[in-house]
Amino acid sequence: MIRVGNVVAGRRDESASEWTGLVDPCTGETVGHAPDSSPEEVARAAVAARAATAPWRDATPGQRQRALLRLADVLEDESDRFVEAEVMTTGKPIGTTRDEEVLAAADHLRFFAGLARSLDGIGAAEYLSGCTSYVRREPIGITGHLLPSNYPLLMAVWHAAPSLAMGNAAILKPAPPTPSTASLLAEAAAEFLPAGTLSVVCGGAATGRALIDHVDAVALTGSTRAGAEVARAAADSITRVHLELGGNAPAVVFADVDPVATAVGLAEAAFFNAGQDCTAVTRVLVEEPIAAELTEALAAQAAATVVGPPARADAFCGPLTTRAHFERVLAVLERLPERVRVLAGGKRVGDAGHFLAPTVLTGVEQRDEAVTEELFAPVVTVQPFTTEREALILANGVPQALAASVWTADHDRAHLFTRALDAGCVWVNTHMRFTPEMPHGGFKSSGYGKDLSRYALDEYTRVKHVMHHFGGPLA
Secondary structure, eight states: OEEOOEEETTEEEOOOSOEEEEEETTTTEEEEEEEOOOHHHHHHHHHHHHHHHHHHHHSOHHHHHHHHHHHHHHHHHTHHHHHHHHHHHHOOOHHHHIIIIIHHHHHHHHHHHHHTTOOOOOOOEEEETTEEEEEEEEEOSEEEEEOOSSSHHHHHHHHHHHHHHTTOEEEEEOOTTOOHHHHHHHHHHTTTSOTTSEEEOOOSHHHHHHHHTTOSEEEEESOHHHHHHHHHHHHTTTOEEEEEOOOOEEEEEOTTSOHHHHHHHHHHHHHGGGGOOTTSEEEEEEEHHHHHHHHHHHHHHHHHSOBOOTTOTTOOBOOOSOHHHHHHHHHHHHTOOTTOEEEEOOSBOSSSSSOBOOEEEESOOTTSHHHHSOOOSSEEEEEEESSHHHHHHHHHOSSEESEEEEEOSOHHHHHHHHHHSOOSEEEESOOSOOOTTSOBOOEETTEESOBSTGGGGGGGEEEEEEEEETTSSOO
């Protein structure tokens, strides 16, 4: 049994009065426990974080950079330890967890470490006669971070790294099913950061609500429903809010591409991490002349995708993280309209755990639940179109606006569609690929604010205009 602790004032803390079980989604068995932190326990972490704000704020950008670089080295040097902790409660394939999460997290830490020393802004000048103006970019204070379960370590770094780089203290609340690696990250950081600069409080919704009461800004990666609740909770205290919420990404495929080769790319972007990615391909919109061939190829790719636990080296698709979510997805599949055809998958795999066969649905209509809702699962719908206008209406015709892709050999068309698609991230002839230099975040019910890139610094700083009048105080 594993035992995950909070991390408060730079030390592991197992004094919580309430604990919750941690489940292996491959078996459904309890494999450990984590705190369900009370408001009083959250307050203790906040007191420690507030005490850390002055020394960390006053550290030079170079000192912050060195600390983050050393933390990145720990992730890389001890990647096996982080991978083991991650897969125990996610069931992810070991190889992709190491490459796409742990080592990617180290790379993203290094990016923000460098960005700490490269602030941009308006140049100092005499915009008003006799006065010099300049802009200061300052830390906010304490930032609170409500993390998702799909990429527990990577999202902890996406949240914490820009906040820490800018001189804030950060408190992470990991998702209740997957708290292990956030706790390990904070324990490792305690060697390089002032005590209390990076804290972890584990728990559920009540813990998150309590955290909002103690921070100067709150960031959530989660569902649209959770985002609305966080925004309401933060409104009374005028706490700054950053929301990266659900997605429902269309892939618009035109008839000038190779349908079989395109199906390979679509399947990877739909079924990676068991579809538990807010940018995953969920809706394939395909031009009529190749619709049948591409649909057949996509179904073949789904059927050939290996589903299994981390112990299976050839597994590409692991389990859904929680039983409740697994059962919600099965319920959606069970109540599909009669006209919908299940060309692949549509059912659980095995008798234990939360494994769902990669699924391809045709015969859907735009109003269907499987089209309009984010299932967060290895499920993709296919809808044919005949005109570019129809494709655009279908692509933009859902509440979410996080990500999309266009597949075409015509780059004039690609440029037009990337401008017209209502999504914060649009790929051309690929999907679901990230680099820390580029921003990530959506529109509409997918939230607001940006992760990654220098734009993330705007989420974790305040901007102050300073004006000096020459010759002393004005009369």
